[in-house]
Amino acid sequence: MRFATTISLVVLVITWGITSHLAQSDAFPGPVAVGQKILQEGANGELWIHLGATFGRVLVAFGLAWAVGIAIGVALGRSDTLDRWFWPWVNTFLNMPALVIIVICYLGLGMTEWAAVLAVVINKAPLIATNVRDGVRQFETRYDEFASIYRLSWIQRVRLIWIPQLEPFLFTALRTGLSLTWKIILVVELLGRSSGIGFQVHLYFQLFEVDMILAYALSFMIAMQLIEWVAVRPLEQRVQQWRKDDQLA
């Protein structure tokens, strides 16, 4: 992590501490109180159970949304006919409130795990499809012509020509998709699950324990940030290295 980022985060925590101290309210606990709750919940194992439950849902829901969104995005990006007919559908779902979709899925399928996952997939796939469709529309036709004249197989076209051109759009979809997915998962859990960070937030909301609410929410934010630093950013830097090399050249 860069020096400026570290200092910036430290300043944010200090600002939070000072503001909380000045507010002198149970509704706005400071970083020390919240940190203690995180350690306490971590030590008794509760934190890991709920963190794991939410994390599992995020992975399954985002994985499915990613697969469905990419398939729809590629189809709409490659075919003007499909785009003319089905883009209005994607746009409609893109603008549908997440809460409405969650409630409809729970009412239709019952308070099940699959209803929860389906609600997130319906919410997120249109956003990923939109990103991928925009990426596919910017494909350079000369590479398609090369693939056609040199008779590249479909696997070669996808692996060597499509995916590298889509990479920036896939990473944008990954970032925005992941951050939005876990926020929707929290609402899904709050409304109809008996485990996960959202469930804990609901529980401690009823008990009016704001420090516990913040402890669970902050834990997941830290976990997601770690995924960004440890997995997403290094992977992005590796696959996009050629762009930097070209700029230097």
Next chain:
Amino acid sequence: MISWPDCWFGNQLIVRAGDLSCDSPVSLISGNSGIGKTTLLRGICLHNAALNARLVFQEPTLLPWLSVTENLKIVCNDERLHEQWLDLFDLSHVSSLRPGQLSLGMQRRIAIVRGILARPGLLLLDEPSASLDPENVGRLITNIQAASTESRVPIIVVTHNPADFARLDPSCYELVGKPAEIFRV
């Protein structure tokens, strides 16, 4: 004998059907800018698919995210052949670099190597000397001559500057008119 049908761009006839004899290892088609030279090459390439015709584009169209060797691997997995041809074209030292790290002249020459490694029955070069300085044009001509001798593949070059290629002793053709027709010069 290489032939082609009428070549259209949208609903506009650009080049009339014709043929050329390929009686020299290298054939040269010249014509003014915009007359339809590239359209003709695409027409020849599509119509002679049975010959395994391969087109080397004016823009080299190497994949910028792959190294030179990886670009060659797309059409041929034999690394010995890569080395042999890169050596012949005096490009061995750039095999691990990516296209964006090379000059336009080098990229064009690597695109020609890739075209040859695809084992074509006919190699088509679209304006290979365009935008190159005289020194790079000289290297390119030497490489095309070596490619023709070593591979024995008939080569058709289109250019608006035929004087660049005189050293190859080509059969010369010219595109004239609108729609264009081909004539032996």
